[in-house]
Amino acid sequence: MNEKDDFALQDFLPYLLNRAAEESSLGFQKHYKNRYGMLRTEWRVLFHLGNYGQMTAKEIGSRAKIHKTKISRAVAKLSEKRFVTRTRDENDRRAEHLALTPAGEAAYKDLREHALEFDTRICARFTTGEVAILRYMLRNLAGIEP
Amino acid sequence: MNEKDDFALQDFLPYLLNRAAEESSLGFQKHYKNRYGMLRTEWRVLFHLGNYGQMTAKEIGSRAKIHKTKISRAVAKLSEKRFVTRTRDENDRRAEHLALTPAGEAAYKDLREHALEFDTRICARFTTGEVAILRYMLRNLAGIEP
């Protein structure tokens, strides 16, 4: 019996965080997967564009801490699906500005609605205060400014 | 500007959880990766065996909610590294009991030490009460009995 040791696997935060993240993602995943054939990165890119408006791949990458190759491929897929448009920056012709098409906007709004519902359902298990603490701590752990 | 809408991406729990999980895993990952050439699943299997003692692949899978193929491959690698032994169950010759070798035990203890340290460092950013709430909530979200 090693369980008497004052450190158990189930208390290890990276472990707990990963398990909770996986579990919580599962339920929402099927919305963007089954319904729009999206991958997680695609959904994140879509959400960033919908949430913050037009921006470049670079910007999305640094905001969401996603590697540029992943974004590049996600944008290619979203563009195929006619969810985003890509327009070259006239001043710096390496960069391109990504924006949602009406179809992309619609998908975003639909998914956003489901996300909100999903989030609400999760939060319902806890008190308002607990949820506030959780969000604050997760933002801190994720390295996102409050 | 969509930011006025009462739902922002940074507040979406699955997103926050994933970001926090990734971020928090990064620092610890290098211990088992660089030092023992392990993958995440390998480290989890090692930890389960070290923490709870001998058990079968099936048991690890249901405890940690890891798919059996992942475990199968992790066990194969750990066995190659001479960190675990596999002994057939005499009563049910399909199952095999996994246990740590002395080398596996040593690796486990070393990693466990680092994990503990790592965990402590993370927790230091918050109050004891906050950490308790976080753990309680994550266990709940992860579907682990309190």
Add this chain to the structure above:
DNA sequence: GGATATTAGTTGTTTTTGTAACTAACAAGG
């Protein structure tokens, strides 16, 4: 202006994962 370094984004190749189909051992019902 021209060599050199950076940067935005892409493409190619290797690992790792996910999924499905498989083997071998056991279990139950007839």
Add this chain to the structure above:
DNA sequence: CCTTGTTAGTTACAAAAACAACTAATATCC
């Protein structure tokens, strides 16, 4: 026993991720 069903674990193949090398545009500094 002997079909049918179930379970523990493996293997094979497809999807996705990680990593490195690449192109093309821009910036720097002499």
